[in-house]
Amino acid sequence: MKVKESRKPGRAGKLVYFFGSGKADGDAGMKNLLGGKGANLAEMASLGLPVPPGFTITTEVCTHFYANGRRYPAALKEQVAAALSGVEKILSLGFGDPKNPLLLSVRSGARSSMPGMMETVLNVGLTSATIPGMIAKTGSARFVYDAYRRLIMMYADVVMEKAAGLEPAEGQGVRMQLEHLMEDLKKGHGYTSDTQLTAEELEDLCDRFKAKVREVIGTEFPDDARAQLWGGIGAVFQSWNGKRAISYRKIEGIPDNWGTAVTVQAMVFGNMGDDCATGVAFTRNPGTGENAFYGEWLVNAQGEDVVAGIRTPNALNEHATNDQNRNLPTLEKTMPGLYMELVGYRNKLEKHYRDMQDLEFTIQSGRLFMLQTRVGKRNGPAALRMAVEMVRERLIDKATAVSRVRPGQLDELLHPMIDPVHERDFKPIAKGLPAGPGGATGRIVLTADRAAEWGKAGEKVVLVRQETSPEDVHGMHASEAILTAKGGMTSHAALVARGWGKCCIVGAGAVHINLTQRTVDIGGTVLREGDVITLNGSKGLIYAGALPLVVSDLEQNRDLKDFLHWCDGIRALGVRTNADTPADAAQARRFGAAGIGLCRTEHMFFGEERIRAMREMILSENLLEREQAIFNLLPFQKEDFKGILSAMAGLPVTIRLLDPPLHEFVPHEERLVRELAVGMGKNLEAVKARIEKLQELNPMLGHRGCRLGITYPEITRMQATAILEATAELLGDKVDARPEIMIPLVGTVQELTDQKAIVLAVAAEVKKKYGIRKLPFTVGTMIEVPRAAITADEIAAEAEFFSFGTNDLTQMCCGFSRDDAGSFLPSYVEKKIYADDPFISLDTAGVGKLMQIAVQLGRGTRPGLKMGICGEHGGDPASIRFCHDLGLDYVSCSPFRVPIARLAAAQAELANPRGAVRKPKAGAKKKAVPKKRR
Numbered sequence: 047m048k049v050k051e052s053r054k055p056g057r058a059g060k061l062v063y064f065f066g067s068g069k070a071d072g073d074a075g076m077k078n079l080l081g082g083k084g085a086n087l088a089e090m091a092s093l094g095l096p097v098p099p100g101f102t103i104t105t106e107v108c109t110h111f112y113a114n115g116r117r118y119p120a121a122l123k124e125q126v127a128a129a130l131s132g133v134e135k136i137l138s139l140g141f142g143d144p145k146n147p148l149l150l151s152v153r154s155g156a157r158s159s160m161p162g163m164m165e166t167v168l169n170v171g172l173t174s175a176t177i178p179g180m181i182a183k184t185g186s187a188r189f190v191y192d193a194y195r196r197l198i199m200m201y202a203d204v205v206m207e208k209a210a211g212l213e214p215a216e217g218q219g220v221r222m223q224l225e226h227l228m229e230d231l232k233k234g235h236g237y238t239s240d241t242q243l244t245a246e247e248l249e250d251l252c253d254r255f256k257a258k259v260r261e262v263i264g265t266e267f268p269d270d271a272r273a274q275l276w277g278g279i280g281a282v283f284q285s286w287n288g289k290r291a292i293s294y295r296k297i298e299g300i301p302d303n304w305g306t307a308v309t310v311q312a313m314v315f316g317n318m319g320d321d322c323a324t325g326v327a328f329t330r331n332p333g334t335g336e337n338a339f340y341g342e343w344l345v346n347a348q349g350e351d352v353v354a355g356i357r358t359p360n361a362l363n364e365h366a367t368n369d370q371n372r373n374l375p376t377l378e379k380t381m382p383g384l385y386m387e388l389v390g391y392r393n394k395l396e397k398h399y400r401d402m403q404d405l406e407f408t409i410q411s412g413r414l415f416m417l418q419t420r421v422g423k424r425n426g427p428a429a430l431r432m433a434v435e436m437v438r439e440r441l442i443d444k445a446t447a448v449s450r451v452r453p454g455q456l457d458e459l460l461h462p463m464i465d466p467v468h469e470r471d472f473k474p475i476a477k478g479l480p481a482g483p484g485g486a487t488g489r490i491v492l493t494a495d496r497a498a499e500w501g502k503a504g505e506k507v508v509l510v511r512q513e514t515s516p517e518d519v520h521g522m523h524a525s526e527a528i529l530t531a532k533g534g535m536t537s538h539a540a541l542v543a544r545g546w547g548k549c550c551i552v553g554a555g556a557v558h559i560n561l562t563q564r565t566v567d568i569g570g571t572v573l574r575e576g577d578v579i580t581l582n583g584s585k586g587l588i589y590a591g592a593l594p595l596v597v598s599d600l601e602q603n604r605d606l607k608d609f610l611h612w613c614d615g616i617r618a619l620g621v622r623t624n625a626d627t628p629a630d631a632a633q634a635r636r637f638g639a640a641g642i643g644l645c646r647t648e649h650m651f652f653g654e655e656r657i658r659a660m661r662e663m664i665l666s667e668n669l670l671e672r673e674q675a676i677f678n679l680l681p682f683q684k685e686d687f688k689g690i691l692s693a694m695a696g697l698p699v700t701i702r703l704l705d706p707p708l709h710e711f712v713p714h715e716e717r718l719v720r721e722l723a724v725g726m727g728k729n730l731e732a733v734k735a736r737i738e739k740l741q742e743l744n745p746m747l748g749h750r751g752c753r754l755g756i757t758y759p760e761i762t763r764m765q766a767t768a769i770l771e772a773t774a775e776l777l778g779d780k781v782d783a784r785p786e787i788m789i790p791l792v793g794t795v796q797e798l799t800d801q802k803a804i805v806l807a808v809a810a811e812v813k814k815k816y817g818i819r820k821l822p823f824t825v826g827t828m829i830e831v832p833r834a835a836i837t838a839d840e841i842a843a844e845a846e847f848f849s850f851g852t853n854d855l856t857q858m859c860c861g862f863s864r865d866d867a868g869s870f871l872p873s874y875v876e877k878k879i880y881a882d883d884p885f886i887s888l889d890t891a892g893v894g895k896l897m898q899i900a901v902q903l904g905r906g907t908r909p910g911l912k913m914g915i916c917g918e919h920g921g922d923p924a925s926i927r928f929c930h931d932l933g934l935d936y937v938s939c940s941p942f943r944v945p946i947a948r949l950a951a952a953q954a955e956l957a958n959p960r961g962a963v964r965k966p967k968a969g970a971k972k973k974a975v976p977k978k979r980r
């Protein structure tokens with residue numbers, strides 16, 4: 047059976063969905079309405095897993111709540127009451143009933159998981175009326191008061207403070223103050239663990255808690271079950287617009303109007319004694335992707351204890367043991383029967399969902415309950431390994447595998463690690479748990495705010511914390527890496543870092559932070575905030591200072607090779623690279639580039655002898671001198687082109703003729719100008735005057751691109767000669783050279799006609815010189831001036847190909863230069879005037895419109911006209927999707943982005959299949975679109 051992806055609408059007027067005892071109103075396909083948590087609890091209940099009964103209030107109620115001055119729909123009270131009595135009936139308990147009290151959890155759940163961002167309140171329903179009944183039933187006052195102190199703590203924090211909009215100063219929040227009370231109590235008795243507190247001590251602590259709440263908040267902690275329930279429900283809805291949730295949504299791009307659902311569920315207790323436990327598990331290892339059950343658990347504990355990093359959690363099984371928990375018993379050893387039952391659910395859920403699941407479970411007096419399942423977050427390497435292995439296990443098909451890995455996750459695989467050759471020479475100062483692989487180096491920051499601040503200023507920082515909480519996400523995001531002293535592999539820091547693919551080390555016990563002095567002692571080495579450290583997140587090793595980082599070796603990665611091959615089998619869009627040197631070209635070819643989409647020639651003018659010839663050309667006083675000077679460059683250029691054309695033998699290489707303004711090639715400093723004049727035996731004043739003349743007020747719109755070739759045709763002649771002679775000579779050596787000569791910055795067809803004529807004349811000469819009849823080359827143009835885009839029908843009559851130069855096209859379409867936009871563009875993006883920086887992600891509404899016009903007009907004149915993109919955008923997944931939809935033949939990007947582009951292009955094809963034959967949906971075996979690699 048496969049989980050339906052459909053977004054089922056709810057039944058009209060139905061605000062509350064019940065689940066329990068093998069039945070449920072909802073299912074996993076209803077995430078939009080029930081939130082991920084509610085939908086999956088319903089699904090698990092229907093699958094017959096042991097899920098405590100409960101009900102989910104829909105996200106539509108949340109939307110209604112915010113649209114109507116924070117009021118509920120009229121029918122809600124009644125529907126909640128009906129669902130609640132359903133729960134009471136199944137369990138033969140009563141909510142608020144003194145003899146047989148039912149306790150509830152009130153849980154938040156958005157469509158896509160926002161770990162720890164919103165609120166949950168446990169043990170709702172404990173009051174002075176129900177406490178004696180609970181004690182009588184369970185026979186454990188200790189347990190009841192432990193549950194009660196947790197309720198007061200969570201409720202005061204979530205409902206009475208946060209939801210009420212109170213914003214205490216840093217460290218003054220009610221939860222923190224209550225935690226201090228408890229810490230003091232433990233210290234007073236010399237206890238090291240919460241579990242050592244006695245019933246009497248806890249009872250007394252609850253009284254002190256309530257007094258503290260009164261003192262800090264100014265109101266009483268409610269002593270009525272129903273008041274607690276509705277307070278909890280309201281607080282969950284309010285938490286959707288809490289500061290943390292909003293900042294997380296911004297980072298993850300989750301729309302503000304989705305809203306959260308509220309799930310109300312019967313409590314089960316992992317804190318009733320030593321035959322009780324609570325835990326978190328992943329059906330596969332989320333850090334490596336290995337197909338092995340992975341997780342952590344704590345005996346006699348409740349809810350958040352595992353994630354919060356208060357106690358060191360035990361390993362679930364042998365596979366999950368590490369340096370930190372090696373001496374603690376595993377669940378497999380301690381409760382083998384229950385462990386096997388859990389393994390059974392693991393297998394069932396993974397088969398059912400066909401993806402790695404992240405599970406929450408609780409054991410109450412020897413009975414196992416499942417409290418949550420969701421698609422587990424994973425880092426890049428794990429995402430790839432799981433996707434590939436699940437195909438090999440026949441759990442999913444290739445198209446599904448391709449859709450499971452985000453382009454950004456692939457990026458992680460290409461990300462740096464510590465150079466292993468050098469790492470051997472350094473001694474780590476401490477060790478922690480490897481929670482996020484890769485290497486990172488940066489300056490130590492001790493608070494999230496400072497991390498965000500320094501990160502914004504362009505510093506590379508490593509956030510070092512005792513443990514992290516959802517309040518820290520903005521700082522975690524701004525950091526290169528995260529290091530925590532506490533917490534296990536399922537702690538908040540580990541979870542968040544995994545989601546973002548960040549380098550992360552947790553639970554490094556040798557890390558001691560001193561916030562007042564702003565220092566940190568790492569295994570005896572005392573470092574200050576601002577000092578540099580390096581982390582090896584794959585091994586958990588911490589080093590003082592900066593170690594060199596290297597990019598990992600893709601060649602060795604069999605999984606990646608297979609995976610990218612599947613991408614190639616799916617995609618319709620070709621992927622080329624932007625490369626100027628044979629080394630870059632060869633690298634990109636190994637990454638799978640099917641040609642060069644942009645080879646800039648200006649870099650070839652910068653070697654010592656070359657720049658001299660170039661300057662001589664620029665400073666020449668007449669045509670003859672100039673021609674002589676420029677043709678001095680011919681041998682150099684020819685060698686360069688031979689190198690790059692042979693590195694790409696058999697594949698097309700688009701070579702752009704000289705583009706930048708000439709002043710970029712001459713010195714401007716007085717001393718250097720003098721040297722130049724002396725070196726060339728020229729009059730200093732004349733040289734100065736010539737350089738002066740090259741200055742432009744607006745070089746971006748000045749004497750550059752084909753305007754150079756039109757005013758100095760000898761430049762074009764020399765470059766065309768170099769390219770075509772290189773080609774002729776390579777062909778003689780049986781090397782399959784395929785140049786495409788590209789004329790930059792064309793705005794009118796006449797410019798192209800002028801330059802093309804020069805190239806064709808050169809071609810005729812070259813053929814004669816080498817005695818050959820055929821020379822394989824084409825002449826095309828960049829489309830980067832708006833005028834070219836809107837007269838593309840005329841230009842296509844001359845051009846054999848178009849290549850969208852979206853950097854210039856963006857500058858000229860939007861009317862701001864990339865070099866000057868820094869002073870206002872960030873505010874534009876902040877105010878959503880532009881959704882994204884248009885130099886990073888293509889402005890589809892504006893620049894994209896010009897491209898669309900050019901595609902239509904161009905193909906109207908010349909059907910089958912080859913078109914690609916060579917701007918920065920060619921490596922941006924969203925822009926790649928747009929290019930696919932537009933029907934371009936290829937994208938071209940920097941060598942290291944080639945694998946990402948191959949994946950993004952495949953995902954674009956899956957989302958919007960190309961071609962007349964409608965392709966069957968993702969997952970089908972047959973492939974209708976012919977593979978086209980350009």
Ligand code: ADP
Pocket residue numbers: 098150151152153154161162163164165166168311312313314315348349350351406407408417418
């Ligand atoms: P989050 O979305 O932050 O994970 P949850 O709603 O899952 O929040 O709840 C927080 C913790 O409380 C989890 O560890 C969960 O397993 C536990 N919990 C939630 N509901 C119950 C329940 N009915 N009985 C016991 N524990 C629960």
Ligand code: MG
Pocket residue numbers: 406418
């Ligand atoms: Mg949870």
Ligand code: MG
Pocket residue numbers: 790791830851853854
């Ligand atoms: Mg340009």
